[in-house]
Amino acid sequence: xxxxxxxxxxxxxxIDDLKFDKKLKIAILSSFTLNGLSEILRVNCSELGxxxxxxxxxxxxxxxxxxxxxxxxxxxxPDVTFLILDIRNFLGDNFHFSYNMSDDERKSLVxxxxxxxxxxxxxxxxxxxxxxxxxxxxIPFYSPNGVIxxxxxxxxxxxxxxxxxxxxxxxxxxxxxxxxxxNQFISKYGEKNIFDYRQFHVGDIQIALNFMPxxxxxxxxxxxxxxxxxxxxxxxxxxNTLWGGIVGEDGFDxxxxxxxxxxxxxxxxxxxxxxxxxxxxxxxxxxxNNFDDAMKVIKEHPNMILREKNFASIKxxxxxxxxxxxxxxxxxxxxLNSIVFFDDDKxxxxxxxxxxPEVMTIEIPDDPSQFSSILRDLNDFNVLQRTEEDIKRxxxxxxxxxxxxxxxxISSLDDFLEQLDIQVKIKKSNEFLIPRISQLTLxxxxxxxxxxxxxxxDIRNFSNDNKFIVGCAQVLDKFGDNGITGVYIINKQDKxxxxxxxxxxxxxxxxxxxxxxxxxxLIDAKNNGIKEIQANFIPTQKNxxxxxxxxxxxxxxEGNNWIYKLNNEIKLPKHLKVEID
Amino acid sequence: xxxxxxGIVAKVFSLTESEVSDQSSPETIETWDSFNGLxxxxxxxxxxxxxxxxxxxxxxKNVADxxxxxxxxxxx
Numbered sequence: 001x002x003x004x005x006x007x008x009x010x011x012x013x014x015i016d017d018l019k020f021d022k023k024l025k026i027a028i029l030s031s032f033t034l035n036g037l038s039e040i041l042r043v044n045c046s047e048l049g050x051x052x053x054x055x056x057x058x059x060x061x062x063x064x065x066x067x068x069x070x071x072x073x074x075x076x077x078p079d080v081t082f083l084i085l086d087i088r089n090f091l092g093d094n095f096h097f098s099y100n101m102s103d104d105e106r107k108s109l110v111x112x113x114x115x116x117x118x119x120x121x122x123x124x125x126x127x128x129x130x131x132x133x134x135x136x137x138x139i140p141f142y143s144p145n146g147v148i149x150x151x152x153x154x155x156x157x158x159x160x161x162x163x164x165x166x167x168x169x170x171x172x173x174x175x176x177x178x179x180x181x182x183n184q185f186i187s188k189y190g191e192k193n194i195f196d197y198r199q200f201h202v203g204d205i206q207i208a209l210n211f212m213p214x215x216x217x218x219x220x221x222x223x224x225x226x227x228x229x230x231x232x233x234x235x236x237x238x239x240n241t242l243w244g245g246i247v248g249e250d251g252f253d254x255x256x257x258x259x260x261x262x263x264x265x266x267x268x269x270x271x272x273x274x275x276x277x278x279x280x281x282x283x284x285x286x287x288x289n290n291f292d293d294a295m296k297v298i299k300e301h302p303n304m305i306l307r308e309k310n311f312a313s314i315k316x317x318x319x320x321x322x323x324x325x326x327x328x329x330x331x332x333x334x335x336l337n338s339i340v341f342f343d344d345d346k347x348x349x350x351x352x353x354x355x356x357p358e359v360m361t362i363e364i365p366d367d368p369s370q371f372s373s374i375l376r377d378l379n380d381f382n383v384l385q386r387t388e389e390d391i392k393r394x395x396x397x398x399x400x401x402x403x404x405x406x407x408x409x410i411s412s413l414d415d416f417l418e419q420l421d422i423q424v425k426i427k428k429s430n431e432f433l434i435p436r437i438s439q440l441t442l443x444x445x446x447x448x449x450x451x452x453x454x455x456x457x458d459i460r461n462f463s464n465d466n467k468f469i470v471g472c473a474q475v476l477d478k479f480g481d482n483g484i485t486g487v488y489i490i491n492k493q494d495k496x497x498x499x500x501x502x503x504x505x506x507x508x509x510x511x512x513x514x515x516x517x518x519x520x521x522l523i524d525a526k527n528n529g530i531k532e533i534q535a536n537f538i539p540t541q542k543n544x545x546x547x548x549x550x551x552x553x554x555x556x557x558e559g560n561n562w563i564y565k566l567n568n569e570i571k572l573p574k575h576l577k578v579e580i581d
Numbered sequence: 582x583x584x585x586x587x588g589i590v591a592k593v594f595s596l597t598e599s600e601v602s603d604q605s606s607p608e609t610i611e612t613w614d615s616f617n618g619l620x621x622x623x624x625x626x627x628x629x630x631x632x633x634x635x636x637x638x639x640x641x642k643n644v645a646d647x648x649x650x651x652x653x654x655x656x657x
Contacts, residue, residue, distance in 0.1 A: 004627065006593045006620050013595065035616045198635045199619060209623040 003043075005036050005209050012039035017051040022227055027055040027078035029062035031089040032206040040216035041223070048229040059204075060089065066120040069127050079455075080131045080226055081124070082219060084182075086206045087137040087160060098156045099144060106154050114166040121170065121177055129457040131384070133222055134171075135182035136164040141191050176457055178222065178384065185218055221379040228442045228453070231360060231380040233282040233334055234273065235325060237343035238294050238316070242270060242306065244368060247293045258303030265368040270305035272372045277310050280390030281381050282332060282397065284313040286324045286343075291316045312397035321348050322355040332397070333506040335445065335542075340380060342371075385435035385456070389483035396507065399480040406479070414575070417511055420477045422576040424516045427484075429463040429470035436484045437472050440505060444487075445542040447504040447514065449535065449549070454489075454501075467492050468500075469524075473517050475508045482508050486517050490525075497525045498534040498561075509545060515573045518553060520580065526566045533564045583648055583656050589628055590644055593621045606643035621647075629656050 003011070024045060028037060038054035045052035055076045057065050062083060065073035073081075088095045090113065098106060117134070124132050139160045143149035149157055164183065171179040186194055189211060199205035207215050224230040239246045243266050244256025256263040277283050283306065287294055294316045298308055308314070313331040315324040321343075329336050337358040343349055344364060353361045364374055383390065403420075410416045429437055438456040445451065454462075462468040473486035485505035491498045499521070504514050525533055535550055537543075555562035572578065587601040594612045607613040613621075622638055625631075625647065631654040641647055 004624060006624050009617075009620065010592070010595050033616075036620065198633075198638060201635060202638060203615065203619060205619065209620060210627060 003213060005040070005212050008040040008043050008213060009036060011043045015042055015046045017042070017046045020046070020049050020051040022048075022050045022229075023053065024050050024080070024223065024227055025053045025055065025076065025078040026223070027057065027073055027076060027081040028084065029057040029065055029073065029081065030084040030086075031060050031062065032084075032086050033059060033204045034084060034207070034212075035205075036209065036212050037216055037219075040213055041219065044216060044220050045223065045227075048224070048227065050223075050227050050229065052223075063116075063120070066123045069123070074127045077128065078130060080133065080222065081128070082180075083120075083132060083134045085135055085137065087140070088206070090137065090163075091159075096144075098159060103154045106159050110159050110162050110166070113163065114170075117167070118170065121174060125174065125176070129176075129461065130455070131176050131178065131222070131226065131457075133178045133180050133219075134167060135180045136167050138183050138186045138191065139164075175460075180218065180222075185215065189214060217379065221382045222384065224380060225382050225384045226455070229337075230382055231340050232280075232338045233284060233312070233328075233332060234276070234340045234342060235284045235286050235328055236273070237345065237348065238285060238287040238289060238297075240344040240368070241342055241371075242266060243297065243301075243304075247297055248290055252293070252296055252301065255297065255301075257297075257301060262368055263303070265371065267303055267305060269368065269371040269375065272375050274305050274310065276375075276381060277306075277394050278391070279381075279386065280383075280393040282312045282334070282393060283310050284328045284332065285311050285316060286321055286328060286341075287316045288318055288321065289316050309398055310394060312394070312400075320351075322351055325352060325356065325359065333446075333509075340378070342375075383439075385439065387436040387439060387484075389436060389439075389485075392481075392483060396480070396482065399482075400507070403477075403479050417575040420479075420511065420575075422511055422513065422516075423476045424486075424513055424520075424576055424578045425474040425476070425581050426517065426520050426578065427472050427474065427581045429459065429472065433472055433484065434459050434463065437470065437487050440472075440484070440487045440503060441501060444503040444505060445540070446506050446545045447509050447549075448540075448543050449502045449546055450500065450538045451540050451543060452501050462489055469497075471521075473513070475511075475513055477511075486513060488517065488521060490521065495530065496532055496534055497521075497530050499536070502535070504546075512573045512575060514549060515553065516576050516578045519570055519572045520578050522564065522566060522570045526570065531566055533566065535562045535564070536560070537562065583651055585628060586625070586644065586648055586651065589624050590621065590647075593617060593624055601644060603645040603648070604643055625651070629654065631656065 026041060028034060038056050041054060042052045055073065055078060057073055065071045094109060101109065121132065137160050139157050143156050145152050145155060149155055152158065167179045171177045194208055194211050195206060196208040199208055236242055244262045245254060247255050257266050258264065273283060298304060313328045315328055325341065329339060336356050340360045340362060341352050342362050342364065349361050352359055360380065362374060364371060407416050410419065427433060434456055438454055438459045441452060441454040459470060463470045469490040469492065471488050472484050475482040475485050485508045487501060487503050488499065489501040491500050522533060535555060537547065537550060550562040554568060555564045588598050590601045590605065591598045594610050594617065622633060626633065629651060633650060637650045
């Protein structure tokens with residue numbers, strides 16, 4: 001970590017975060033002393049442009065806070081809660097003397113402890129509609145049973161493993177509950193480093209103060225996706241980044257990729273990248289090179305792991321790297337603040353940092369054996385739900401490239417749209433669709449009328465409320481399935497429906513899909529005896545593409561609102577088929 | 582260098598170095614509570630690459646005490 005706890009504490013005193021629009025209320029409840037954590041989180045959040053309001057529950061007060069529906073914690077109404085427990089306080093004396101009990105007693109102790117936690121979760125769900133992250137328990141490296149611990153019948157370690165397993169199961173059942181693998185945090189840095197007996201005895205501190213910044217960094221893995229400050233694309237250099245040496249000088253056979261120790265490091269790094277691509281992270285190339293030399297390696301080198309189809313955009317030329325990067329962002333249609341930039345050359349990195357500070361430029365050493373580990377240490381690619389659309393993303397970009405080529409081959413836009421065979425399937429929200437609907441409201445910036453951000457819990461509430469309609473649209477065409485790419489939320493009043501949210505993913509912009517979806521909403525309203533539809537356009541820095549949508553469609557401005565009278569004829573776009581599921 | 586101590590104390594308690602003397606203590610420095618005292622220990626340990634014993638930690642009454650204990654760890 002770059003900063004010590006003391007530096008964080010002094011920085012936190014001078015944070016100027018009132019200017020930030022993004023706000024996040026974080027509650028921290030714990031069974032041991034975690035002073036300093038909220039200061040670090042505030043600094044980390046401010047670096048992401050988020051104003052963080054922390055709430056620290058009193059020392060070991062978590063039970064009361066959860067069980068009392070009038071508690072200060074519930075009144076604080078956090079967006080996210082971290083419940084941070086430790087095995088010593090959780091087991092009490094049984095931590096040291098678990099073998100004074102019989103196997104059966106140990107088993108029933110675990111059952112009892114888990115049902116306590118389940119009860120806490122029930123109370124949480126009853127009182128709050130937000131996310132709860134619970135830490136699991138460290139399995140200590142020590143057992144009084146020594147080497148035969150692993151032979152013990154439901155022994156000390158197995159008890160804790162059982163607790164962890166039960167927690168894992170709880171998080172699978174409860175949508176808003178996540179388990180942070182604290183045991184893995186301990187194995188990452190080592191129990192002997194994290195647990196300092198002196199700090200423990202002086203003040204029940206169970207994460208040594210010099211590791212508190214590391215622990216806060218782990219918690220940021222949740223805060224980033226909740227606030228939409230996670231990243232979705234890695235832009236890569238080629239020479240000395242994806243392979244060793246310079247292909248233009250060393251030649252196809254001269255670069256290091258595979259056999260040598262250095263070569264193995266590059267292969268390993270590519271495997272790490274591919275594993276992220278498989279989970280939906282977009283990859284792109286930004287390299288100063290002769291196009292043909294570099295493409296030959298990408299296409300033909302036997303030890304290349306990443307191939308052309310893994311890259312959503314490829315810029316290999318002698319242009320300015322910053323310009324290339326901007327073009328990549330435009331090609332893929334993502335913001336620069338979604339991009340992580342990997343380049344071995346310090347000068348290139350400085351160029352990007354200066355031109356685009358919103359891009360995350362990674363400092364990498366000359367030693368390629370460190371690349372994989374640096375990539376693994378980033379917590380910026382986390383999501384709290386992986387949707388089908390995420391996993392298919394790589395494939396979708398290939399289809400997108402094919403679509404663009406097709407568009408170039410056809411002279412008029414109308415003919416292009418006509419020949420795309422677009423199908424729009426309108427679906428009502430359900431449990432399976434909620435994560436994706438929430439994700440789109442959190443991420444969509446361009447074609448978004450109101451840019452209201454909704455967590456899964458919010459979407460679930462709207463979906464269960466008969467005053468609201470939550471719908472989404474799947475868009476297909478001759479090149480493939482774009483997945484769920486449109487969302488609308490309607491607030492139903494007696495005589496009037498108002499559009500709370502209407503958005504379209506950038507994947508399907510410019511194809512008239514929005515008209516198809518809106519027409520369907522209007523028809524639905526008319527069938528329900530509604531006389532008019534009301535909508536709003538809330539301008540942001542990014543939603544210009546949606547600016548004229550309402551007026552082009554035929555809405556009329558009345559005061560602050562846009563109104564559509566349903567006695568007007570509702571026109572359906574001719575080039576697409578709209579179906580209702 | 583043991584002369585670094587005042588600077589570290591100043592940094593931890595958000596003071597200027599001139600405000601710190603050997604007599605500075607939890608009584609004279611408002612932000613010097615038990616937790617910040619531990620933060621100070623953490624900073625001193627990583628700066629001087631030493632580990633205090635628990636009695637040294639709990640025994641500190643002022644900056645002079647810190648310097649005395651540091652000398653036991655061969656910091657001069």
